[in-house]
Amino acid sequence: MQANETWFHLIPGVSEATTKLQHAMGHGWLGADHASSPSMHHVVMGLFVMGFVVVLGMRYKGAIAQAGDGGVIPARKFGARALVEVICDAALGMMAGIMGEKAARQFLPLIGTLAFFILFANLFGLVPGFLSATDTLSTTAACAVIVFVATHWYGTKVNGLDHWKHLMGPVWWLAPLMLPIEIISHLARPLSLSLRLMGNMVGDHSVLVIFLGLVPLLVPVPIMVLGTIVCIVQALVFCLLSVVYIGLAIEHHDEHAEAH
Numbered sequence: 001m002q003a004n005e006t007w008f009h010l011i012p013g014v015s016e017a018t019t020k021l022q023h024a025m026g027h028g029w030l031g032a033d034h035a036s037s038p039s040m041h042h043v044v045m046g047l048f049v050m051g052f053v054v055v056l057g058m059r060y061k062g063a064i065a066q067a068g069d070g071g072v073i074p075a076r077k078f079g080a081r082a083l084v085e086v087i088c089d090a091a092l093g094m095m096a097g098i099m100g101e102k103a104a105r106q107f108l109p110l111i112g113t114l115a116f117f118i119l120f121a122n123l124f125g126l127v128p129g130f131l132s133a134t135d136t137l138s139t140t141a142a143c144a145v146i147v148f149v150a151t152h153w154y155g156t157k158v159n160g161l162d163h164w165k166h167l168m169g170p171v172w173w174l175a176p177l178m179l180p181i182e183i184i185s186h187l188a189r190p191l192s193l194s195l196r197l198m199g200n201m202v203g204d205h206s207v208l209v210i211f212l213g214l215v216p217l218l219v220p221v222p223i224m225v226l227g228t229i230v231c232i233v234q235a236l237v238f239c240l241l242s243v244v245y246i247g248l249a250i251e252h253h254d255e256h257a258e259a260h
Contacts, residue, residue: 046133049121056116060084091115094240099247107246110150114143115239118197122231125205126224128212134234135201137194144190147242151189155249163249189245197238204230 059080067073067081075081091112095104118134125132133139155163167186169178204227211220 041131042133042136042139045124045131046121046139049117049124049133052120052124053113053116056080056084087115087119088112091239094236095243098240098243099250103247103250107154107243110146111239111243114146114242115235118143118238119232119235122201122235123228125201126208126227126231132201132205134197135205137198140194140198141190143197143238144193147193147245148186148190151245151249152186154246158250189241193238193241197234200230200234 063075063079063081064070067075074085088108092104092108095107095111098104099107121133121139124130125135134143152163167179167182168175208220208223208227211223
């Protein structure tokens with residue numbers, strides 16, 4: 001979706017800042033202005049999504065305080081509280097099935113934050129006049145790097161040097177072979193996370209823009225329904241793989257303990 005297809009040109013200074021930023025970056029890291037260069041429009045959209053999530057959290061906190069029961073009794077109407085609880089319950093259930101209940105509750109703040117940001121960043125891209133903050137590599141790569149750093153941070157915190165020793169294989173004489181393979185494998189994780197999310201969002205929203213341009217009424221509705229499913233699935237896939245990576249990093253401690 002291009003700048004002239006959104007309401008961003010109505011914000012004073014944003015279009016000029018975007019033009020200067022694109023020239024400074026040489027029109028994108030991969031030669032594609034839309035997908036690879038960090039546009040000021042995407043920055044504004046990312047900040048908007050973060051603000052939306054913060055407001056949603058405040059509404060949830062206020063609803064819990066107003067209920068007076070600590071959130072034990074479910075809400076009667078579907079609102080901010082019910083929406084937050086549905087997403088958190090889904091994330092916690094998915095995480096518990098992979099890394100166990102205890103670890104799932106420990107990492108829920110991290111994975112839950114990623115889930116809320118990615119999900120709503122994807123969904124806002126379906127609204128005419130909005131951009132998706134996740135259809136540019138600068139945003140998806142930032143999310144993937146957070147997962148990459150968290151994986152090795154918590155892996156080292158739980159297992160110490162054993163987290164890095166397992167990269168060399170089960171026996172020392174396999175280290176020259178295993179170490180390059182493991183390094184490439186770990187570096188490929190954030191690359192695949194970021195490119196998969198960006199590619200699916202670019203394709204999804206490009207199809208929607210085409211149909212909106214051809215027939216703006218009724219016809220794009222099925223495309224928007226399918227697009228909503230894609231947005232939810234891509235947020236789920238990103239979080240699922242993130243949980244798998246972190247779970248693998250923190251489970252080696254148990255394996256070494258059993259071996260000894």
